[in-house]
Amino acid sequence: MAKRSALTRRRFLQVAATAAASSALISCGRHAGPWRFFTPGEARTIEALCEQIIPADQDPGATWAGTIYYIDSQLVGHFRKLQSTYRSGSAACDAVCRAAHGQPFAELPFDQQTAFLQRLPNTLQPFFDMVITHTMQGFYGDARHDGNRDAVSWRMLGIPVIPIRGRDHYEFPGKG
Amino acid sequence: MAFLRSRLALLALAIGILIVLGLPAASLYYEYSAGESCARCHEIRSEHSSWQTSTHRAVACGACHGEILTFDPGFHLGNARRLVQHIRGAYRDPIRLRTLDVNAMVGRCQKCHQQEAAQWQNGPHGITYESVFLDQKHNRSRLLMDDCLRCHGMFFEGGIRNLVAPLNTEGPWKLLPASVVQQPVIPCLTCHAIHRSGDPLHKDNDNDSSAKSAGREELYRPSLGFFDRRERANFSVAFLPLPVMFDSGRPVKISPDPRQSLCYQCHGPLASMEVHSGDDRTPVGVHEGLSCLACHQKHGQHTRASCSTCHPRLSNCGLDVEKMDTTFASTKSPHNIHFVKCLDCHPKGIPKKRSASARSSSYR
Amino acid sequence: MSLPRVNAVVIGAGAGGGVVAKELCEAGLRVALLERGRWYTANDCRKDDLRNQRTSVLGNNSGPDEERNPRVFVDRDANRHIVLPSEGGYSNNAACVGGGTLTYGAMAWRYQPKDFRMRSTYGTPEGSTLDDWPISYEDLAPFYEKAEYEIGVSGDVSNDPFKGPRAKPLPMPPLPPTREYEILRPAAQRLGLHPFDLPMLRNSVPYNGRPPCMRCRWCVGFVCEVDAKCGTHNTVIPRALATGLCDLRLGCMVKEILTTDQGKITSVSYFDAHDRLQEQPADLVIVSGAAIESARLLLNSKSKLFPNGLGNRFDWVGRNLQGHAYSGATGLFDFDTYDDVGPGACIAICDYNHGNPGLRGGAMLANEFIRLPYQAVDMPPNGVRWGKAHKDFMRKAYRRTIKIMGPTQEMPVFDSRVQLDPTVKDFWGMPVAQLSGYQHPHTLEIAGVMAAKAEAWLKEAGAIQTWRNLPGNGVSGGQHQAGTCRMGNDPKTSVVDSWCRVHDADNLYVIDGSVHVTNGGFNPALTILANAYRASARLVQFWKGKV
Structure with missing residues (x-):
């Protein structure tokens, strides 16, 4: 009997405190989208750029591989210094695109995006070069970096994700 | 001074109460939302969404990750530490299970x-x-x-x-x-990734399994994969290689059973890919082409009763295969069951088979 | 506050410092071995293809600390860039126990006799400080042998007709051949060249109590998981520690070397692992911080007698910074050349190190280390950098390319140098190294010819398409950094004498790649190790009063 009432009290205490704790935590839940750094608009632009750099064909491209997740998470990590470059770069890319085609980059049809990048204004070239570099890192880098889902690029290249290697059963002379 | 001290004591008391009450409460809040509230924390959103399509989708978070209703201070302090890291933006991605987890x-x-x-x-x-x-x-x-x-x-x-x-x-x-x-x-x-996408396991007596009725019997459980320590990730057997093996330069026939790719991760040959090098046990000789799992039981690895799966009670020579001089009968035998060849026992040549009925099954 | 006196302080636990510590301890000296980095193992590194000493786009795996150790790089247009260890222009080597030997590719070259007599052989080109070493190949040969046997080298150089005389073969046989080896060897022979199994500081059989290479694809840039790669961290440093006389102190950043007004070196002041300033008195001080940091430390050690830094009376400290002008070629084949067997580099030729008409030197050429996918993304030769064309090329070429590269011996340049930056300070408040300078035009000329030779080899091997990989014209350094504390007999044109003792100071030594007059057409690790054995032998004699 005593045991049961203790349990009830414990449960009561837990439930009682739940309300306070949850109100503090719900605000986290409102954080929309999976991004650490990008706004949803920026993410659309960057993802479209990534897919141009490594398009899907018989093998998946950068979008399927989630290459943008690599860039996004590094932008709050090792690439912190590049946050403003990404912010202004994607805005400039969309602005130039709007001026020329009346739409942001991600809204253009794929072939029109390609044509746009092939005749990129000089001012946007350094930004695009940087995105190329990071896309290559994410897509062809190890799957652990989140830009190469299921090691899709390594499998495309015919590289076993984890090789098979046994060890030699050596013995040191005079031991054992 | 005394006033300050009492204020400090009060503050400490308040913090203490918050920890004692607040943390289990927060945990409870997560427990009672069927995982939904866990996923509010975007650090584990991908883990949560993968669980929803996984073989273990019917199993609640707490069943594997620990019951929330615990007064184990380590559990709650661990969560508190993660919360502080989260607020400071110092979290690590992805969250990893610790050794003790x-x-x-x-x-x-x-x-x-x-x-x-x-x-x-x-x-x-x-x-x-x-x-x-x-x-x-x-x-x-x-x-x-x-x-x-x-x-x-x-x-x-x-x-x-x-x-x-x-x-x-x-x-x-x-x-x-x-x-x-x-x-x-x-x-x-x-060898098992609990969150990998797949249908929940049906018991053998469940004849209405959708996969079976559709004529697609699965080759292996979707959870099957190897945890690679270097990558800190579990790789599905679908992505793990089966080796191309050689026996003194001769290509060896390997069973296509994809489950073996798990075995090869640890029982692997040297870079020469020669059978029996390193930790390799690829069967050659009379058992060439057999899958590891043709003889080895999945979880216990024992091979009891494995011979009778394929062999008739007596061999062509009238011998009991289980009592022949091989490592199956005795670990001290010179004839390793993985590598034993006909010529090991018949140095003068292999005798003709006595009758069609005694022919051993070529069931591989 | 001063710590108890030791016989010697060795600054830096890399290739040079590791050997010195072991030799001194075994001779009975009490040694404090100061290392600014940590003692990393394979577990700290976990085969991260974007974060290692070779590909550092997400950082380094064996130091130095990214936030605390900036440098300044001055480009050809005199623009200053503050650079971090993982960034281009920093010329990072490593900061850890073992130094570069923890993660290197581990080629184990002896320089050739002519490499020690470059001025005598070729004459000095205008704009270069090309000179002879004060020592010869023969002086160093016994110590090369000692390094080969104590640290451990595998390979078979018996088929290299261009090597200097050697008393003994290498202690370990070469690793079994890879597919690239089988393709390149007959092609080189058809061209009349002399291919052989290149020497590696890597176990091919159990040796020194450690196992052989398991031939994984994560080699250069990574810590070996089976400890088959031989560096000072798993050979001489453990032996030094086993004597009980070596006090290895990690996380210790040396601030300066302190001197009396009479010019006697008394002690070393350093920030310990808790960033507390310590002073360590010593009878001998040995600087082994690699060419850039050793020079920086001497320059930072200013006193009444040495207002411009220790050993810098004639402004030679930090000069002649050099590495190697890597050049070569890539060949695309119409069959698979990739076999996923590490370490990759396995076959070399020394036909072009010397004797090239009109050229002062050359390079050893060898196939490259095994390449992970990201290391191949810059491969397409035709300017294709993105889009479907790039992806198509990766798919077509990744398993079908062979790359041959060589470390072209550089013509040293007086203005390629390490200086103290006037404004930028490190975490501890000390002026950082500023790197500036350029490649001598003749170096680039030689590199161009080496690339053509590599290309010809690939064509003979059946490549259906080839393209050259040429070095830039900026200052060189990197993991092969050398030259900044030149060894010489004339104190006016060098920093240390032929025994690595700083000209102006009786008890101060620089023992690392800094002392190399020229850097050979080879990876320098074995020469650094051998010279450390040689200088240590003399130091021990000196200590015992025999010289």
Whole structure:
């Protein structure tokens, strides 16, 4: 009997405190989208750029591989210094695109995006070069970096994700 | 001064109450939302969404990750630490299970998978840190190194120098963290990824399994994969290689059974890909082309009754195959069951088969 | 506050410092071995293809600390860039126990006799400080042998007709051949060249109590998981520690070397692992911080007698910074050349190190280390950098390319140098190294010819398409950094004498790649190790009063 009432009290205490704790935590839940750094608009632009750099064909491209997740998470990590470059770069890319085609980059049809990048204004070239570099890192880098889902690029290249290697059963002379 | 001290005491008391009450409460809040509130924390959103399509989708978070209704301060303080890191933006991605989390899961897996767990525990893969890393015979003749942890203790957080001392062939050796001594070095998560997408397991007597009725019997459970310590990730057998093997230069026939790719991760050949090199056990000779799992039981690895799966009671020569001079009958036999060839027992040539009915099955 | 006196302080636990510490301890000296980095193992590194000493786009795996150790790089247009260890222009080597030997590719070359007599052989080109070493190949040969046997080298150089005389073969046989080896060897022979199994500081059989290479694909840039790669961290440093006389102190950043007004070196002041300033008195001080940091430390050690830094009376400290002008070629084949067997580099020729008409030197050429996918993304030769064309090329070429590269011996340049930056300070408040300079035009000329030779080899091997990989014209350094504390007999044109003792100071030594007059057409690790053995032998004699 005593045991049961203790349990009830414990449960009561837990439930009682739940309300306070949850109100503090719900605000986290409102954080929309999976991004650490990008706004949803920026993410659309960057993802479209990534897919141009490594398009899907018989093998998946950068979008399927989630290459943008690599860039996004590094932008709050090792690439912190590049946050403003990404912010202004994607805005400039969309602005130039709007001026020329009346739409942001991600809204253009794929072939029109390609044509746009092939005749990129000089001012946007350094930004695009940087995105190329990071896309290559994410897509062809190890799957652990989140830009190469299921090691899709390594499998495309015919590289076993984890090789098979046994060890030699050596013995040191005079031991054992 | 006294006033200040009482204010401080009050503050400490308030913080204390918050910790004692608030943390279990927060945990409870997560428990009672079927995982939904767990996923509010975007750090585990991908883990949560993968769980929703996984083989274990019917199993609640707490069943594997620990019951929330605990007064274990370590559990709640761990959550509090993560919360502080989250607020400071100093979180690590992705969240990883700690050594003790993985070990704790063994018991939780066991609740549903009792038979598998029992077989595993009594088989060679149920070995403990103590039996592997304090093996006198091994340690006297070979050096322990980080690579040992690739196949034994892959979930150990730390390198070999954090596990065993001294790292030489003189000894005496001891395990540095006492907490792992009796823990398994090849826990369930080594070969199973609980969150991988797939249909929940149906019991054998469940004849209405959708896969079976559609004529697609699965080749292996979707959870099957190898935890690679270097990547800190479990790779599905679909992505693991089966080797191209050679027997003195001759290409060896390998069973296409994809489950073997798990075995090869640890029982692998040297870079020469020669059979029997390194830790390889690829069958050649009379058993060439057989899958590891044709003879070895999945969780216990034992091979009892395996011969009778394919062989008639007596061989062509009228001998009981289970009593022939091979390592199946005795580990001291010179004829390793993996490599035994007809000529090993018939040095003068292989006799003609006596009758069609006695022909051994070519069931592979 | 001063610590108890030791016989010697060795600054830096890399290739040079590791050997010195072991030799001194075994001779009975009490040594404090100061290392600014940590003692990393394979577990700390975990085969991260974007974060290692070779590909550092997400950082380094064996130091130095990214936030605490900036440098300044001055480009050809005199623009200053503050650079971090993982960034281009920093010329990072490593900061850890073992130094570069923890993660290197581990080629184990002896320089050739002519490499020690470059001025005598070729004459000095205008704009270069090309000179002879004060020692010869013969002086160093016994110590090369000692390094080969104590640290451990595998390979078979018996088929190299261009090597200097050697008393003994290498202690370990070469690793079994890879597919690239089988393709390149007959092609080189058809061209009349002399291919052989290149020497590697890597176990091919159990040696020194450690196992052989398991031939994984994560080699250069990574810590070996089976400890088959031989560096000072798993050979001489453990032996030094086993004497009980070596006090290895990690996380210790040396601030300066302190001197009396009479010019006697008394002690070393350093920030310990808790960033507390310590002073360590010593009878001998040995600087082994690699060419850039050793020079920086001497320059930072200013006193009444040495207002411009220790050993810098004639402004030679930090000069002649050099590495190697890597050049070569890539060949695309119409069959698979990739076999996923490490370490990759396995076959070399020394036909073009010397004797090239009109050229002062050359390079050893060898196939490249095994390449992980990201290391191949810059491969397409035709300017294709993105889009379907790039992806198509990766798919077509990744398993079908062979790359041959060579470290072209550089013509040293007086203005390629390490200086103290006037404004940028490190975490501890000390002026950082500023790197500036350029490649001598003749170096680039030689590199161009080496690339053509590599291309010809690939064509003979059956490549259906080839393209050249040429070095830039900026200052060189990197993991092969050398030259900044030149060894010489004339104190006016060098920093240390032929025994690595700083000209102006009786008890101060620089023992690392800094002392190399020229850097050979080879990876310098074995020469650094051998010279450390040689200088240590003399130091021990000196200590015992025998010289």
